[in-house]
Amino acid sequence: MAGPELAVQEVEATLSGRRVTNDLSIQVATVNGSGSQTANLVLLRAIFYMGIPVSGKNLFPSNIAGLPTWFTIRASRHGYIGRKKEIDVLVALNPETAREDVLELEPGAAVVFDEPLRLDSLRTDLVFYPVPFDKLIAPCCPDAKLRRLVRNMIYDGVLAKLLGIEIDQVERALAKQLAKKPKALALNQGALRTGYDFAGDHLPKRDPFVLERMEKTAGMVLVEGNAAAAIGSMMAGVTVVTWYPITPSSSLCEALAGYMRKYRMDDATGRATFAIVQAEDELSALGMAIGAGWAGARSMTATSGPGVSLMAEFAGLGYWAEIPVVVFDIQRAGPSTGLPTRTSQGDILSTAFLSHGDTKHLMLLPSSPGEIYAMAIEAFDLAERFQTPVFVMSDLDLGMNTWMSDPFPYPASAPDRGKVLDEETLKRIGEWGRYKDVDGDGVPYRTIPGGTMPAYFCRGSGHNERAQYSERPHDYEGMLDRLARKFETARQAVPKPEVIEDPGSEVCLIGYGTSHWAVTESRDQLRQERGLKTSYLRLRAYPFAPEVAAFVARHQRVYVVEQNRDAQMGSLLKLDLPADEVRKLRFVRHYNGLPIDARTITEEVLFQEGLLSKSRDRGEEIPAAPGRGRED
Amino acid sequence: MDETTTGPAPGRKVNRIGLEMQAYRGGKSTLCAGCGHNAISERITEAFFEMGVDGRRVVKLSGIGCSSKSPAYFLGGAHGFNAVHGRMPSVATGAVVANKSLLAIGVSGDGDTGAIGIGQFVHLMRRNVPMIYVVENNGCYGLTKGQLSPTADVGSTLKNGVVNDLPAVDLCALAIELGASFVARSFSGDKKQVLSLLKAAISHQGTVMLDIISPCVTFNDHEGSTKSYSYVKDHDEPLGEISFVPFFDDIAVDYEPGTVQTVQLHDGSKVYLRKLELDYDPTDRVGARRVLAEAARRGEFATGLIYVEPERPDFVALLNLVDEPLATMPPDSVRPPRSALDAIIDSLR
Numbered sequence: 001m002a003g004p005e006l007a008v009q010e011v012e013a014t015l016s017g018r019r020v021t022n023d024l025s026i027q028v029a030t031v032n033g034s035g036s037q038t039a040n041l042v043l044l045r046a047i048f049y050m051g052i053p054v055s056g057k058n059l060f061p062s063n064i065a066g067l068p069t070w071f072t073i074r075a076s077r078h079g080y081i082g083r084k085k086e087i088d089v090l091v092a093l094n095p096e097t098a099r100e101d102v103l104e105l106e107p108g109a110a111v112v113f114d115e116p117l118r119l120d121s122l123r124t125d126l127v128f129y130p131v132p133f134d135k136l137i138a139p140c141c142p143d144a145k146l147r148r149l150v151r152n153m154i155y156d157g158v159l160a161k162l163l164g165i166e167i168d169q170v171e172r173a174l175a176k177q178l179a180k181k182p183k184a185l186a187l188n189q190g191a192l193r194t195g196y197d198f199a200g201d202h203l204p205k206r207d208p209f210v211l212e213r214m215e216k217t218a219g220m221v222l223v224e225g226n227a228a229a230a231i232g233s234m235m236a237g238v239t240v241v242t243w244y245p246i247t248p249s250s251s252l253c254e255a256l257a258g259y260m261r262k263y264r265m266d267d268a269t270g271r272a273t274f275a276i277v278q279a280e281d282e283l284s285a286l287g288m289a290i291g292a293g294w295a296g297a298r299s300m301t302a303t304s305g306p307g308v309s310l311m312a313e314f315a316g317l318g319y320w321a322e323i324p325v326v327v328f329d330i331q332r333a334g335p336s337t338g339l340p341t342r343t344s345q346g347d348i349l350s351t352a353f354l355s356h357g358d359t360k361h362l363m364l365l366p367s368s369p370g371e372i373y374a375m376a377i378e379a380f381d382l383a384e385r386f387q388t389p390v391f392v393m394s395d396l397d398l399g400m401n402t403w404m405s406d407p408f409p410y411p412a413s414a415p416d417r418g419k420v421l422d423e424e425t426l427k428r429i430g431e432w433g434r435y436k437d438v439d440g441d442g443v444p445y446r447t448i449p450g451g452t453m454p455a456y457f458c459r460g461s462g463h464n465e466r467a468q469y470s471e472r473p474h475d476y477e478g479m480l481d482r483l484a485r486k487f488e489t490a491r492q493a494v495p496k497p498e499v500i501e502d503p504g505s506e507v508c509l510i511g512y513g514t515s516h517w518a519v520t521e522s523r524d525q526l527r528q529e530r531g532l533k534t535s536y537l538r539l540r541a542y543p544f545a546p547e548v549a550a551f552v553a554r555h556q557r558v559y560v561v562e563q564n565r566d567a568q569m570g571s572l573l574k575l576d577l578p579a580d581e582v583r584k585l586r587f588v589r590h591y592n593g594l595p596i597d598a599r600t601i602t603e604e605v606l607f608q609e610g611l612l613s614k615s616r617d618r619g620e621e622i623p624a625a626p627g628r629g630r631e632d
Numbered sequence: 633m634d635e636t637t638t639g640p641a642p643g644r645k646v647n648r649i650g651l652e653m654q655a656y657r658g659g660k661s662t663l664c665a666g667c668g669h670n671a672i673s674e675r676i677t678e679a680f681f682e683m684g685v686d687g688r689r690v691v692k693l694s695g696i697g698c699s700s701k702s703p704a705y706f707l708g709g710a711h712g713f714n715a716v717h718g719r720m721p722s723v724a725t726g727a728v729v730a731n732k733s734l735l736a737i738g739v740s741g742d743g744d745t746g747a748i749g750i751g752q753f754v755h756l757m758r759r760n761v762p763m764i765y766v767v768e769n770n771g772c773y774g775l776t777k778g779q780l781s782p783t784a785d786v787g788s789t790l791k792n793g794v795v796n797d798l799p800a801v802d803l804c805a806l807a808i809e810l811g812a813s814f815v816a817r818s819f820s821g822d823k824k825q826v827l828s829l830l831k832a833a834i835s836h837q838g839t840v841m842l843d844i845i846s847p848c849v850t851f852n853d854h855e856g857s858t859k860s861y862s863y864v865k866d867h868d869e870p871l872g873e874i875s876f877v878p879f880f881d882d883i884a885v886d887y888e889p890g891t892v893q894t895v896q897l898h899d900g901s902k903v904y905l906r907k908l909e910l911d912y913d914p915t916d917r918v919g920a921r922r923v924l925a926e927a928a929r930r931g932e933f934a935t936g937l938i939y940v941e942p943e944r945p946d947f948v949a950l951l952n953l954v955d956e957p958l959a960t961m962p963p964d965s966v967r968p969p970r971s972a973l974d975a976i977i978d979s980l981r
Contacts, residue, residue, distance in 0.1 A: 221980035231976055237966035239958035240730050259976065263968040271954045273966055275729045280755040284722040287715070287752070291726025294713060295691070295734065296959030298966075299726065313716050407977045410970045415963045448959065449691045449711035450731045457704060459714035469704065 018108075018208040022052050022077035024088040026159065029101050031094050033065025035149035038177055038188070039156050040071040044402060045173035046156075046165050047075050048222055051214040055081035055517075056402045057595055062247070062340040068097045075211060078524075081404065082517030083595040088209050089163070091155045092119055093133070102126070110207035112158055127207040129199075131158055136198055140190035153188045157195025162203060164210045167196055223405050225398035228369035229328055230256035231408060232376025233300055234264060237415050238326075240292035240299040241276040242285045247340045248396040249302040249330040282307035286314040286327065290389075293318075293325040294458055296448035298380050298415070302328035304396075305347055306337065308354065315389055316355025317460045319483070322435070322444070324383035324390075324418070326376075331395040333593045342593030343396035345513055348568040351391050352542055358480055362490055363391045363542040367516040369405040371540075372398065377411050378495065384418035386490050387446060395563070397514045397595040421445040421453045434458075434467040435479065442486030487543060494541035497548055505533040506556040507609065509588075510548075512539035512569060514595060515561050521598035522561075522605070529602070530611060539569065544576050552581045559605055561588040563596050648684035648880065656681040658706040663698055668820030668846030669768045673705040675823065676737070676766075679830035680707060683878060690735045691727055695720040695749055698775050698848075699741035699768035718749025721756035724763050725947070731957040732948045735834070736763035743773050746782035746801045753803075757810035757839055759947040764833045764840040767803055768820070770848040771859035778851030785931075789856035804843050805924045808917060808939045813838035813946070815920070815939040819864050820846040825935060828874040828903075832937070835878060835901035838946040845933060858931070869927055871912050871936035872905035897942050905937060914940045 026043070030036040037058070044056040054075045061067035074084050086106050092098040092113040099122065102111060107125040115135075120128035137151040153174070160170050170192060178185040229252050233241075241260075243253040257276050264273045279285040285301045292299035303311065308329050318325055331347045333339035353360055364379055366372035375392055383390040419425075421432060425445060429438045434456040436444055444465075447453040456467040463479065464470040511519040516538055526532040537551045552558050552573075560570040567587040574582050588604045590596040606612035644652055656677045661670050680690065690710040694700035696717035703712050715723045724736050745753045745767050756765065771784040783803065784796045807815045814836045816829045826844060833840040845864050847853045853860040858867075872893070879900035893905040895914060905914065913919055920939035927934035954961070 221977055223980045227980075231973070235967055235973065237963055239961065239966055240726060242726065263972040263976075264966070266954045266965075269954060271952050273954055273958070273961060275951045275953060275958060277725070277729065277951075279722065280751060283719060284725075284752055284755065287719045287722025288726035288729070291713070291723035292730035292959070293726075294723070295727040295730035296957075297726075297730035299730065314719065317716055408973065410973055411967065415967070417963075447711075449727065450689055450734050450957065450959070452688065455688070455709055455711040457712035457714065459712075460716055461714060 019210060020088070020208045021210050021212055022075055022214060024163070024209040024211070025072055025074040025084045025086065026089040026091065027087040027101070028071045028073075028091040028155065029094045029097050030069055030071075030152065031065070031096075032061050032063050032067045032069040034152065036069070036071065036093075036152045039152035040073065041402065042153075042170060042173045042177050043156050043159065043165070044073050045176065045222060046160070046170040047073065047211060048217050048220075048404065049169040049172060050166055050211060051217050052077065052211060053079040053081060053216050053404060055404065057083055057397065058401060059594065060341050068094050077214060077216075079216065080517070080521045080598070082521055083597045085597045085599050089159070089207070091159070092117065093152075093155070108208070110162070110209065112155055112162070129158065129162065129203045131155070131195070131198065131203075136194050137191060140194045141187050146187060150187045150191045153191035154195035154198070157192040157197070158199040158203065160192075161196050161199035162205055162207070164212065166213070217404060219407065220404050221407055222402050223369045224251065224400060224402055225366070225369050225372050225394055226252035226330065226400060227255040228373040228405065228408070229302075229376050229392065229394065229399070230259055232373035233326070233380075234259050235411055236298065236377040236380040238298045238300050238380065239274050240289065240297040241274065242279050242288040242292070242299070242301050243276075244279050244282045244285045244303065244307060246282070246304050246307050248332055248400045249304045249307070249328060251400060252302040252328055252330065282310040283314065286311040286318075286325070289325045289327075290314055290318050290323050293323045293383070294321075294449070296450070298384070300326040300328065300380075302330065304330050304332045305334040308347055308351060312355045315361065316357060316359045318389040319355065319359045319361060320357070321458050321460055322387040322446070323458070324387050326379045326383050326390050326392065328392045328394060330399040331393065333591075339593045341396070343514070343563065343595055344591065344593070345393070345395055345515065345563040346568070346591070348393065348562070348564065349566070349571055351393065352572055354391075360487060361389055361391055362386065362494060363393050364495065365393050365512040365540050365542070366398065367513050367538065368398070369403050370408060373408045375495065381416040382490070382494065385416055385493065386443060386486060387418060388486070393513065395514055419443055419445045421447045426453070433465040435463065435482070436465040437482050437485070441489040442482050442484075443489060491543040491545060494543065494545065496545050497540055497551070498538040499547065499551055500536045502533045502535045505535045507532060507559070507605070508535040508537065508551065508555040508557070509559045509561055509601075509605075510537050510539060510569075510573070511561040513563075515563055518596045518598045518601055519561050522601035525598055525602040526605060530606060532605075532609070532611070542572060544573070548573070549577055549581065552577060552584060556584065557586060557609070558584045559586050559588050559608070561596070561601055563590050565589055565591045647681050649686060651681070651684075653677070653681045655709060656687065656707055658708040659704045661702070661705045663701065664850050666849040667698070668770065668844075668849075669699055669702050670705070671820045671823070672766065672768055672826065672844055672846060673702050675826040675830055677706045679827055679834060683831055683834045684880075685735060685834060689733060690737065691724075693720050693724045693727070693736060693738045695740050695744040696775075697741040697744045697773070699739055699846075700744060702739050702768065703737075718744050718747070719752055720744070721749065721752035721761070721765070725756065725759065725761050728762055728948055729951065730959040732762075732953060733957050737766065738763055739766045739768060742767060742769045742771060742781040742783040742803070746803060750782075750801070754806070754810055757807045757812040757841060760811055760813050760838045760944055762837055762839070762946040762948055764830075764842065767841070767843045768846040769803070769843055769859070770846050770852050771857065772848050772852040774848050774851055778848075785858040788858040791851060791854055802924055802928060804841065804938055805921060807839075807841035808920050808924075811944070812841040812939075813941040813944040814840040814937075816841070816937045817843045817845070817933060817935050819868050819933070819935060820844050821861065821865070822868070822935070825870070825874055828876045829937065831878065832874075832876040832897065832901065832903045835876075835897040835899050836940075836942065837898040838941075838944055864933065867932040869932045869934050871909055871914075871923065871934055871938065874936055875904040875906070877902045877904065895937070895940050895942065903937060903940070914938060917941075
């Protein structure tokens with residue numbers, strides 16, 4: 001592009017009086033199945049390559065092709081990677097949603113749109129960039145059938161030019177994305193250049209948003225949470241994986257299958273050191289995993305809400321018969337089928353007590369790919385140490401979206417197989433009973449079928465310490481009490497919460513999982529915009545470590561932030577905390593299927609603090625949750 | 633059973649691994665006196681004894697119901713798993729995948745298999761999971777006091793006069809259709825046939841579906857029931873007289889050529905069928921279905937080895953696993969080296 005034109009653009013941008021550097025969100029609105037995913041990920045990766053903290057969120061329909069889909073990319077020099085409500089740059093390619101998408105924008109936003117949609121007549125307070133996609137794509141993609149898939153790369157070129165994304169980084173990202181498809185790569189490179197040149201020649205910059213190189217992503221990787229969970233499971237030494245396809249968990253097992261075929265084949269024989277079985281349903285998936293766990297394998301399954309519901313019966317068996325197994329729940333929006341492609345933290349309460357009777361389970365609460373990698377490894381250790389199902393509570397946002405992450409560390413310690421009876425232990429303890437609490441921690445010794453140690457009869461029915469059938473009140477009560485004791489032992493062993501104390505703050509927030517990123521940003525907003533200092537505790541596991549109650553005790557008002565309607569984690573806290581402390585709890589709930597954003601938290605906290613007369617941005621009335629409001 | 637025996641007392645009968653029958657017995661049955669299930673438990677005890685199987689490599693599994701209580705009554709030294717109603721197949725599948733050196737025997741009932749568990753049963757057969765799956769079939773729910781099950785025949789009545797007007801599920805026909813590689817039917821009172829089938833089952837590699845009509849003496853052994861002792865005795869139509877010869881035995885067989893069908897199992901054992909029905913060939917899938925359909929039309933039970941396909945690869949074989957059981961692999965062979973993690977991290981940059 002020629003020098004004088006660059007000068008003109010710079011003048012125009014400066015004229016607007018505002019220049020926003022490395023702080024913007026781009027939303028690309030397309031039709032599902034149109035191949036926009038490649039273009040979006042290339043954009044994301046190019047910004048990442050420029051060293052700018054970036055996150056991507058795919059809002060897609062439960063559909064193969066034809067329904068609207070939105071991809072949001074957020075670049076933040078502050079490192080905020082939660083969802084941002086406001087869209088700064090819209091790419092409008094979907095005729096069905098374009099009008100609405102444009103009308104929802106804040107004044108000052110920029111709109112790159114497909115010229116025939118004529119969106120520029122809708123508003124006068126936006127910056128419009130018409131791009132004739134069809135006209136541009138024809139010369140660079142002679143095969144008309146392929147044009148639909150390649151034309152999206154044009155907006156990558158346009159945005160690169162308009163926003164200052166380094167074109168060689170876009171090309172590098174594209175080459176990585178299509179490394180195995182040279183023909184597609186060439187076509188996409190052409191489209192990218194076409195868009196870039198078109199913007200240079202015809203679209204003088206009139207919006208304030210620019211991206212400039214930083215050094216904040218050095219050494220990091222881009223990865224989806226499900227892939228991270230898969231890598232962690234493989235490093236944990238999982239040997240039996242059973243699953244039934246369900247969005248948004250399928251990609252976990254599929255990624256795992258890919259990695260295992262590459263890294264877990266025996267070198268000498270070329271045979272597998274693992275089994276991956278696609279079951280007929282989720283009942284069977286957990287049944288198989290439990291059968292394998294009983295037989296001594298490190299076993300796992302992955303699922304989402306409807307699958308968790310089906311697994312309830314086996315989850316109770318796993319708890320009662322004390323069988324190690326790891327279950328990944330990639331939560332999506334329920335109840336029932338709900339919104340299969342939207343995120344939620346809605347399975348917390350039902351999973352904590354999944355199954356009938358006095359059942360309760362260990363849950364781990366990962367907030368990032370790095371953490372779900374580490375927790376996957378830890379989950380297998382905990383499952384075997386406590387001989388019980390362990391649920392890793394991920395969600396669609398973490399599982400299916402692309403996140404920046406530090407590289408995963410190699411596991412520091414060997415797998416902990418827990419209390420498996422051997423000759424030495426047998427000598428030490430004298431008489432062995434499968435369900436006997438020898439060490440006073442509620443955790444008995446188990447034996448493995450096929451081994452040389454004594455056999456026992458594993459059963460879901462009532463049993464005594466020697467695993468014999470029993471309906472005796474004393475045996476039953478004793479078994480329940482020991483399981484409760486075991487749960488208390490686990491309370492000390494599960495991951496500790498992460499605590500950030502702002503000394504002197506009366507107000508604190510409690511969050512977990514993917515809400516963490518919005519909470520972190522909201523705390524900055526509260527402090528910077530309103531001078532409200534807050535402490536923060538991020539839960540990392542259930543049962544709650546003793547640090548949780550101590551943290552609550554140090555503060556006056558405790559805001560529990562989560563992505564469900566019923567304040568589910570808040571309910572678990574109510575059950576756990578002393579009555580005096582329960583009164584401190586207040587609830588910030590977000591449940592529209594989209595990932596939670598910082599602004600929602602900030603406004604709700606301010607509202608409940610009496611610092612905001614009415615909640616600004618609230619479209620609809622939110623029914624009160626128990627305990628919500630200043631009066632509490 | 634847990635410890636190696638120091639040698640049998642003189643004069644006591646021992647099997648080829650030096651164990652007495654006692655080592656194969658289980659706990660005392662809590663089922664009704666005269667229940668067909670108890671006879672089956674005895675045959676299982678005898679079969680494992682006679683075949684000289686080490687109980688430590690056996691796992692016995694079940695679902696829920698009267699039948700599913702019975703694994704406690706045989707092979708006391710083996711690990712057992714009493715799972716949830718209708719879901720034993722998945723637990724068994726997971727166990728044999730985890731440790732392919734295990735010999736799994738599952739005991740289920742007609743409700744546990746044909747009603748609540750039909751989904752898992754179907755996929756167990758389809759996968760040809762290496763295990764022995766015994767259905768103790770009495771056409772009723774005993775433990776909940778006698779409701780109709782899906783294998784009850786049309787027109788059969790309960791004690792309280794309720795008449796079944798839905799067609800029965802023929803579990804053997806279903807198993808053959810789905811791909812089970814060893815399908816047999818017998819009657820709990822037929823000691824010789826049940827024992828022969830069980831011994832052959834132990835030698836078979838793949839799913840053995842063994843449907844054993846086992847009358848419920850309390851709720852379904854009256855006139856009007858088609859699964860009562862008297863009804864079954866009158867309507868039992870053996871396909872052939874079965875004799876099973878394990879690979880380690882060298883017994884001369886006196887069957888006359890031309891009337892005997894021999895089936896060789898994967899480990900070299902042989903099943904001999906003395907033919908009572910002309911041209912019956914248990915390796916003919918279509919013929920097997922026809923025999924079942926024709927017997928059903930006549931209100932009879934075709935018993936014996938109905939279908940066998942020794943060469944069909946079982947589910948675990950299809951997984952292409954290393955020799956060492958997955959469950960006992962040492963940690964360093966299931967955790968990839970640092971270089972593998974480095975390569976993965978590089979691919980994510």
